[in-house]
Amino acid sequence: MDKQFFNSNKLPFCPGCGHHLISQNTEKALSKLQMDPKDVILVTDIGCHGIIDKFANFHTVHGLHGRSVALAAGISLGLKNKKKKVIVFIGDGGATIGMQHILEASRLDLDLTVIIHNNMLYGMTGGQASGFTPKGFITTTTPQESRTRNYNICDLALSAKASFVARVIAKPDFSDIIVSGIKNDGFSLIEVLELCPSYALKMNKNMKLSKILEDLQEEEFVKTNPNYKWDFYTNSTENLLEDIKIFEKKYNNNVNKTLCIQISGSAGEGVQTAGEAFSYAAILSGLSVNQRGSYPVTVGVGFSTSEIIFSPENESTYSVNTPDIIIITSTDGFSVNIEKLKNFKGILYLDLSLQTPQTEAKIIRYDFRKFGPKNSAIFALFYVLKDLQFFNIESLTEALEKLNLKNKVSFEKFKEDLNF
Numbered sequence: 001m002d003k004q005f006f007n008s009n010k011l012p013f014c015p016g017c018g019h020h021l022i023s024q025n026t027e028k029a030l031s032k033l034q035m036d037p038k039d040v041i042l043v044t045d046i047g048c049h050g051i052i053d054k055f056a057n058f059h060t061v062h063g064l065h066g067r068s069v070a071l072a073a074g075i076s077l078g079l080k081n082k083k084k085k086v087i088v089f090i091g092d093g094g095a096t097i098g099m100q101h102i103l104e105a106s107r108l109d110l111d112l113t114v115i116i117h118n119n120m121l122y123g124m125t126g127g128q129a130s131g132f133t134p135k136g137f138i139t140t141t142t143p144q145e146s147r148t149r150n151y152n153i154c155d156l157a158l159s160a161k162a163s164f165v166a167r168v169i170a171k172p173d174f175s176d177i178i179v180s181g182i183k184n185d186g187f188s189l190i191e192v193l194e195l196c197p198s199y200a201l202k203m204n205k206n207m208k209l210s211k212i213l214e215d216l217q218e219e220e221f222v223k224t225n226p227n228y229k230w231d232f233y234t235n236s237t238e239n240l241l242e243d244i245k246i247f248e249k250k251y252n253n254n255v256n257k258t259l260c261i262q263i264s265g266s267a268g269e270g271v272q273t274a275g276e277a278f279s280y281a282a283i284l285s286g287l288s289v290n291q292r293g294s295y296p297v298t299v300g301v302g303f304s305t306s307e308i309i310f311s312p313e314n315e316s317t318y319s320v321n322t323p324d325i326i327i328i329t330s331t332d333g334f335s336v337n338i339e340k341l342k343n344f345k346g347i348l349y350l351d352l353s354l355q356t357p358q359t360e361a362k363i364i365r366y367d368f369r370k371f372g373p374k375n376s377a378i379f380a381l382f383y384v385l386k387d388l389q390f391f392n393i394e395s396l397t398e399a400l401e402k403l404n405l406k407n408k409v410s411f412e413k414f415k416e417d418l419n420f
């Protein structure tokens with residue numbers, strides 16, 4: 001069976017949106033290249049295209065607006081592994097904001113493929129003009145037609161010495177261009193012109209992409225520049241993965257299916273660190289783990305959530321829609337989960353200080369904050385592990401040691417309280 005790179009054909013874009021075609025062609029290109037999903041890293045930017053993340057069966061990183069190319073550059077340089085392919089999805093808005101990153105990646109000819117979803121306006125935020133909006137185009141911020149010219153990103157990338165540059169109008173099959181871009185082991189930029197039916201088509205009746213190109217005296221093309229090849233990538237970087245700690249299996253586990261634990265508390269109370277310790281403990285117990293965190297962009301205030309998917313399978317499932325277990329240790333963690341808890345049917349571990357939510361879950365209460373806020377998340381995980389016995393509690397102790405955290409938490413008090 002062919003490998004599936006996206007886990008649904010029903011992608012989350014408006015009907016007729018050109019983003020569908022780009023995702024479908026990316027899927028086709030990855031299939032043609034017979035890529036292993038584990039070797040694909042997709043970095044997305046802010047914009048409608050970015051909501052593709054949760055449909056991906058491969059690694060994804062979601063960046064700040066305009067910063068996806070900078071993130072991807074770091075990943076590509078850190079990997080130093082030609083088998084791994086780093087792809088960036090970015091909109092014309094993100095490309096406007098982050099143009100310097102695109103030019104730098106072109107100048108260094110870094111090994112990554114940037115696919116610009118150019119619908120010539122900011123779709124997600126309401127149809128405003130971007131730096132790619134052509135003269136004469138109507139947007140919500142240029143209702144009388146744009147009076148300024150657009151950047152020609154392909155010319156800019158070529159002049160900055162990108163080794164592969166292409167412009168294409170979104171069509172049912174342009175996957176070969178993406179294949180060539182990915183195969184190029186330098187910087188590839190593919191500008192895909194496409195339509196946003198929700199804004200562009202409503203404001204620019206009968207708009208045709210081919211006519212826009214004609215008016216701009218531009219055309220579709222694919223250009224490779226072997227002379228621009230530069231071995232900066234090959235010769236100047238370290239493989240950051242060489243420093244990755246390898247944990248050998250040391251403990252047994254009692255897990256016979258993929259499970260997901262979500263822990264939610266307050267930022268600054270060690271939620272992400274606790275999730276990391278639990279993940280390491282699961283790995284020491286022979287499980288595959290996928291951990292992801294979410295928290296507001298502000299530092300040290302608001303909620304913090306760590307979600308750990310662990311599995312006896314060799315590869316952990318990349319996305320699970322509903323956790324099996326939710327742990328909540330503070331009011332911040334409680335507030336952010338109120339809606340989710342209404343239909344939650346798993347086990348809910350709740351700090352004693354919190355009110356009883358509307359939920360279908362089985363509720364177990366304990367004083368997780370008894371050793372102070374900074375101990376609450378990790379203490380809760382010890383409690384849950386002792387209760388559900390997924391694996392030996394010693395593994396969590398060892399994980400704390402490996403992470404140099406054992407002396408930073410009230411470990412002896414945990415032991416005494418939970419009697420382990």
Ligand code: SF4
Nearest residue numbers: 014017048123196197
């Ligand atoms: S608003 Fe426009 S760009 Fe966004 S998904 Fe809808 S059609 Fe596509």
